[in-house]
């Protein structure tokens with residue numbers, strides 16, 4: 001997994017509550033059996049005026065000029081500002097894959113849906129929860145300053161604005177450790193193989209029916 | 218010391234290791250797989266040269282992409298080549314790794330969340346995960362069940378464990394009896410209307426109270442299914458006789474001596490009387506009417522006698538903007554009675570409402586009546602091949618067909634429109650599924666979530682109407 005330490009980048013505001021993962025990446029793009037290539041279809045229904053299809057060259061499609069990511073001032077954005085309950089709905093990991101493929105590294109919101117929040121960490125993407133009134137201010141500052149950049153320091157757990165104002169955020173220690181070191185979760189878990197095996201043996205004794213289920217018919 | 222909640226018990230029972238940093242390794246008893254969220258996980262295993270930890274914990278089936286007509290053609294019947302590759306990839310992966318799969322032509326094929334319980338692959342006390350957010354459905358059996366992402370699918374395949382943070386406990390209690398004509402779907406929509414789509418974020422919800430325990434397993438599954446729409450990954454109902462009677466005699470449920478052992482363990486799967494919840498929400502069953510969503514989020518819901526809200530009356534600016542946007546997308550004017558919403562299509566199906574009881578309720582409403590001529594389509598998609606067979610044995614297929622509804626083969630179908638079944642732009646659909654997000658059932662499509670009985674009544678009337686007038 002890609003490591004995450006510090007990152008600075010242009011912020012782009014997605015100004016609505018309850019942005020769901022269907023909106024982040026519509027279902028027709030879930031047919032891919034790969035993890036990459038979803039970037040051109042991030043927010044497909046908001047971004048283009050026609051209906052997107054998989055395996056289509058999106059650079060030829062009519063774009064919606066009103067959509068934030070189509071405005072030149074947000075070109076190259078890598079920090080997303082978002083509203084309440086970002087990433088709700090379907091568990092599709094294609095949502096963080098699409099954000100990542102587009103070039104986002106950080107999403108800042110007052111709250112996230114649980115599964116999406118979790119999926120971000122597995123893909124080197126950092127979701128940051130800040131107080132709603134702070135997020136409101138970042139939205140305002142972003143709107144009134146072209147080229148508005150935010151700097152994120154994961155080891156220090158801070159977000160810094162262009163004027164030097166700094167906000168701290170919380171992040172769970174294990175996830176932080178994995179992200180900073182680019183650790184593969186599975187490898188870490190397998191270090192506890194012996195523990196898993198002994199738990200399993202005990203469980204087999206206590207609840208044998210859980211282990212013969214797919215054999216007796 | 219205070220007693221334990223059901224969630225606490227399930228958690229403690231599956232705890233392999235508590236790490237110092239607050240995260241924990243949790244053992245997974247059952248892992249369900251489908252074609253959309255697994256290919257990248259199998260690919261990951263192959264790249265790292267890893268093997269599944271425990272084959273017999275896994276069960277797979279294709280459901281999202283399968284066509285709901287002309288099933289006899291099997292995989293060849295999938296016209297969209299990209300969809301076909303995904304289903305073929307699941308077959309290949311399961312064959313290669315040795316995972317039990319109900320393939321497209323198997324009568325046991327169906328929506329993962331329908332077939333788990335139907336087969337007895339879902340058992341009380343288990344931890345159950347699947348790369349699908351509606352895995353919460355299985356919590357109806359007193360299990361700890363939730364959706365996971367593809368990286369976690371790979372993690373569970375490789376280690377039989379998940380890295381988890383313990384959630385907080387929430388009790389949603391529905392007191393008293395429900396009114397006639399009010400179903401599990403109406404109850405869960407009313408709950409989401411009350412607590413909002415983020416109301417359960419960070420919580421494991423236990424549904425309790427007389428109204429919940431008077432429901433069948435089908436009704437409980439519908440409620441747990443949609444706990445994710447309230448933001449909670451986990452929804453649960455304590456085990457009682459209804460649970461145990463449902464599980465008994467299923468193909469993969471325990472037999473003989475193991476059955477008795479299992480039942481005595483399952484009897485403890487309820488919250489202790491002195492357990493403390495971090496949050497308690499109460500509703501009165503008698504206050505709940507049949508529900509209809511009017512907007513683009515499941516929390517945008519009113520009773521069948523309600524009206525579409527007026528954004529000018531909303532004081533929170535972000536919410537007001539949300540209402541304005543939803544009304545624009547849905548093509549609705551503020552203050553319109555929901556019963557005046559004219560429909561183009563009706564969809565009865567999905568992992569929320571495609572079990573036998575759902576089909577019986579819908580059939581009872583349409584029996585001897587005709588679908589409104591103004592509708593373009595009304596379809597019924599059973600949740601599995603076995604639900605289909607059961608319905609046909611009861612003659613429900615004939616009731617639907619005579620009334621003018623289409624009778625389809627099992628799959629997710631128009632719930633998310635990954636197969637050929639979808640809404641046209643601007644079309645209004647009464648749907649028994651779980652998400653009314655923009656574009657969910659087709660580009661520009663407008664979804665209204667209702668119970669199967671309400672969908673059936675809407676099919677007859679051509680617009681929403683109070684199903685209680687049809688009973």
Ligand code: SF4
Nearest residue numbers: 351567568629632633
């Ligand atoms: S029926 Fe709908 S919600 Fe359920 S698993 Fe299928 S696509 Fe997901």
